Amino acid sequence: MDALAERWARLEPHVTEVGPDDDRPRPAVLLFHGCGGIRDHLPAYAEAARAAGWRAYIIDSFAPRGWSRTFAMATVCTGLHFRGHARGGDVLATIDGLSRKPEVDAGRLCLAGWSHGGWGIMEAMSADSRPGALGLSDPAACDLAGVKGAWLAYPYVGLLAANRMKPWRHCPRTIGVIARTDHLTTVRNAERVHGMVRNCGVEVETWIAEGTHSFDEPMSAPPMRHDPELTQEAIRRFTALLTDLAPSFQDTGL
Structure with missing residues (x-):
């Protein structure tokens, strides 16, 4: 079990920053x-975010955990290891x-x-703040008030996501991207989960993209298939969310 600062110290060396070349306080999106x-x-x-300021x-x-892609594909993608609640600790840290x-x-x-990653975000938003939650000794020390938005691209909401209908304790404006032919969930199930978030009283927009799970990843591994046009539309919608959250930074060049 880590404290927030300890988890962040492990993660920080492996974080890639993309943004304007200045030291001005700017809004930030965490991917x-x-x-x-x-x-x-x-x-x-990330480049689309940079262009929006x-x-x-x-x-x-x-x-930070020393895991290769091969290891992750064999254990994380199969649900054997590092499920959403464990990832939620990374989100808070x-x-x-x-x-x-x-x-x-x-x-x-x-x-x-x-x-x-979307699964981890949902776990972070719904977890209670007791010591030990999400594998952290001090989750309550993370202030969520500054989180104004969430972009959830075909988040995992299948059977292993046992907390998918657990109400969020912090509810930012959310866009949920649902893949029409996602092999990991039905559209109905995904819409039900996003509807639960909407019950917080926050704006939740759902977009049903006519593609597969991971349609925006530039590779095809059946049943997943890359769709360049849907990818561009997804990036457009992502950018629009950021612009709505911080309109004064759009195309400022500052």
Whole structure:
């Protein structure tokens, strides 16, 4: 079990920052990869965030643990190891760690997760704050007030996500991307989960993309298939969310 600061100290050396070349406090989006690790589509989203005046941070949850992609595919993607509640600890530690950086506007954060990363975000938002939750000794010390948005791209909401209908304790504006032919969930199940979040009284937009799970990842591994047009639409919607959350930073070049 880690304290927030200890978990962040392990993660920070493996975080990639993409953003304007200045030290001005800017809104920040935190990107959490899927079960296969960091893939080529995440830098594209990070660049879109940079163009909108945001700082983007790609968090590698596997490198600090010494896990290869092969190991992750065999254990994490199969649900044998490192399920969403464990990943949720990384989410809270990253929020806490980045909020302390002077170049980050801690009052305007957005969480973005793909598949397993989305699962981790949902666990972080719904977990109670008792010591030991999410594998952390001090989860209550993470202030979620600055989290204003969430981008959940085909988050895992299958049977192993036992807490998928657990109400969130912090409810930011959310976009839920549902893949029409996702082999890991039905559209009905995914909409039910997003509807639960909407019951918090927060705006939740769902977009049913006419593609497979991981449609925006530039590779095809049946039943998953890359769709370039859907990918561009996803990045457009992602950018629109950031712009809505911090409109003053759009295309400022500052």
